[in-house]
Amino acid sequence: MTQHHDPALAADIDAACRLTGEFTLRSGQQATEYFDKYLFEAQPALLDRVATAMVGLLPGGTELLGGLELGGVPIATMVSAKTGLPTLFVRKKAKEYGTCKLAEGPEVAGRTITLIEDVITTGGAVRDATKALRDAGAIVRTVVCAIDRSPADVNPLADVDLEVRPVLTKAQLDAARDQA
Template sequence: MVDETLARDIDAVCRLTGEFTLRSGQVADTYFDKYLFEAQPALLDRVATGMLDLLPEDTELLGGLELGGVPIATTVSAKTGLPALFVRKKAKEYGTCKLAEGPDVAGRRVTLVEDVITTGGAVRDATRELRAAGAIVEVVVCAIDRSPADENPLADVGLEVRPVLTRAQLDAAAAQA
């Protein structure tokens, strides 16, 4: 069930128009600046609450992807009591040299937490690295899935995408505003 009030509020706060180059290299005329809602505690809390029913029951760790997934994963962790894991874009080259900060992932079910997914590049990279470290990664929950409707951009790595909001829902909210 779509929380139309959340869609309207998120859209009003974080939709930017112009010309934006995405991580994938694609150029878009619309950009959802997740930091604008993540910096507002009430909106961040509502997004995290929207993720609770999307989490697989067998989740053992919440893997927040650097940078935008970290505050969301931390908030979801506080609500569920599930330990959080902070997943870097690449392993540190000093100290512990870890890709993922937090508990050991080997043999554990990690649900990834991301802010916005378009092509899923960062999620795909993190999934491969976590699986190489022994994690079981099958689901990513995200605040916004801006990929084309009825398309799973992460099917090639066997990940199910579970969004709180989709681009279509945000577009519908914008049209009603």
């Protein structure tokens, strides 16, 4: 895997989606900054650049892309279109009607799934999805995310033995902001 950092992409993503104010994160943490990923995901050209960067981060042996509800789904769909890998749409909780499935799409048992997420802070949603998919027989070793805002040099998902491969880190976005 080569982590090729694109300063222009960092600057454009930062400009598009960094908000300042008072925010409560999914983890319950309070923050004065928030990365609203929908502000880049809604822009086709930016979404395309993030997806292109993700293609190079996918581990060999990936059989399925697991897009996490909601923000991971458009990214995974675009990565799927670029790679030909089928996509699984992973809910935050299993549907209570119809198929009652947590993951919509192909069968997961025995298959290697690379998760696709938008922003990771503590990795709560990714951790839940990893456990549920492993319980269903899937092999889950890696998550590729657009933005990793967890502390530098800390893998927030080490406890579930999951490698995090980010397109951009908070440090790279901060550097882009500081150079703006």
